[in-house]
Amino acid sequence: MYKSIRYLRIIIALLAMGVPTWALLAGYDSVFVRMQIFTALISGASVCLIFWLVVTLVYGRLYCSTVCPLGTLIDCTSAVSRLVRRNRSNYVYAPPATRTRIIFLIVAIASILIGTGIIPTVFDPYSAYARMVNELVARPLGLDSGAVSFTLSSLSIAALTAVAVVATGWRHGRILCNTACPVGTILAFTATRPYFHIEIDPDRCINCGECERVCKAQCIKLPEKTVNVSRCVVCFDCTAVCPNGAITYRTGSYRLDMPLMQSTSNEGGKAQTDAGCSACAKYKIKKIKDETIH
Ligand code: SF4
Numbered sequence: 422m423y424k425s426i427r428y429l430r431i432i433i434a435l436l437a438m439g440v441p442t443w444a445l446l447a448g449y450d451s452v453f454v455r456m457q458i459f460t461a462l463i464s465g466a467s468v469c470l471i472f473w474l475v476v477t478l479v480y481g482r483l484y485c486s487t488v489c490p491l492g493t494l495i496d497c498t499s500a501v502s503r504l505v506r507r508n509r510s511n512y513v514y515a516p517p518a519t520r521t522r523i524i525f526l527i528v529a530i531a532s533i534l535i536g537t538g539i540i541p542t543v544f545d546p547y548s549a550y551a552r553m554v555n556e557l558v559a560r561p562l563g564l565d566s567g568a569v570s571f572t573l574s575s576l577s578i579a580a581l582t583a584v585a586v587v588a589t590g591w592r593h594g595r596i597l598c599n600t601a602c603p604v605g606t607i608l609a610f611t612a613t614r615p616y617f618h619i620e621i622d623p624d625r626c627i628n629c630g631e632c633e634r635v636c637k638a639q640c641i642k643l644p645e646k647t648v649n650v651s652r653c654v655v656c657f658d659c660t661a662v663c664p665n666g667a668i669t670y671r672t673g674s675y676r677l678d679m680p681l682m683q684s685t686s687n688e689g690g691k692a693q694t695d696a697g698c699s700a701c702a703k704y705k706i707k708k709i710k711d712e713t714i715h
C-alpha cells in the first residue's frame with residue numbers, strides 16, 4: 422500500500438512543479454503561486470496560511486513533499502544522484518541544526534520587515550524556484566515575456582540558488598529544507614508532533630537499515646528506533662522500502678511488547694531499545710516467525 426501512496430505523492434509533486442514551470446515559461450499566472458506559504462506570509466493571506474498550518478498539525482509536512490517546487494527539485498537532484506552513483510543512497514541520521522535554522526528564520530523575517538525589492542524573495546522557496554526558471558531557462562531560450570526586467574543581481578542569485586540546490590541535494594538530500602528554508606522551519610515548529618506521523622514499530626524492526634539509508638531528511642535515528650518528525654517531509658520513501666512493515670504512517674506511538682524493554686529514562690518520551698542485546702534480537706525473530714505462521 423505504501424508503494425502506491427509514494428507513487429501518488431510523487432505524481433502530485435511533479436504536477437505541482439510542472440504546472441507552475443509551464444506557466445512561468447508560457448507567461449501565465451499560476452494558481453500554485455497563491456498556494457505558497459511565503460507568498461501568503463508576505464501578502465497577509467491568512468486563509469492560505471491557516472490552511473497549511475492545520476494540514477501540518479494533522480498530517481505533518483505534506484506541503485514540503487507535494488506542493489513546494491523547490492523541494493521537488495531537490496528530490497529530483499537526489500534521484501539523479503542515486504542513478505549516477507548506482508543507487509548508493511546512504512543517508513545517515515544527522516542531528517537537528519536548530520540554531521542555524523532559527524538564525525535563517527530571523528534573517529528572513531527581518532528582511533520581510535525592512536527589505537524591499539528582491540531581498541525578501543531570496544528566502545521564499547517558490548520565488549527562488551521561479552527566479553531559476555526565469556533567469557536560467559526562460560531567458561536563455563528567449564521565452565521570457567520581458568515583463569520582469571533583467572538585473573544582474575537576479576541572475577546571480579538564481580545561479581547561486583541553483584548551485585546550492587544541486588550541491589547540497591546531490592549528497593545531503595533535504596539539508597537545505599532543514600537548515601536554511603524559513604518555511605521549512607515554521608512548518609517544523611508546527612509539526613513537532615503531528616496527529617499522523619512516521620513511526621517505527623520496535624517489535625517488527627529487524628535493523629536492516631533500509632529506511633535510514635533512503636531518508637533524504639536524515640531524520641531516522643535507527644539505534645533508538647525514533648523519527649524526528651519535525652524534520653520528516655512525509656515522502657513515504659522509508660515506508661515503501663521496509664521489508665517487514667515496521668515503519669508506518671499512523672497516529673499514536675508504538676509500545677514494545679516486552680515490559681522490561683520500555684523506556685525508563687523517558688528521554689524525549691520515546692521508547693528505547695537495546696539493538697545489541699541478543700535476547701531481544703532472538704525474541705524479535707521468534708515474534709516475526711510467529712506472526713508469519715499465523
Ligand atoms: S523546507 Fe522549504 S524548500 Fe524545502 S520543501 Fe519545504 S518549503 Fe520547500
Ligand code: SF4
Pocket residue numbers: 621622625626627628629630631632633643662663664665666667668
Ligand atoms: S526498514 Fe524497517 S526493518 Fe529495516 S531498519 Fe527500517 S524500520 Fe527496521
Ligand code: SF4
Pocket residue numbers: 619632635636637638639640641648652653654655656657658659660
Ligand atoms: S522519515 Fe520517511 S517519510 Fe520522513 S522524510 Fe524520512 S524517508 Fe521521508
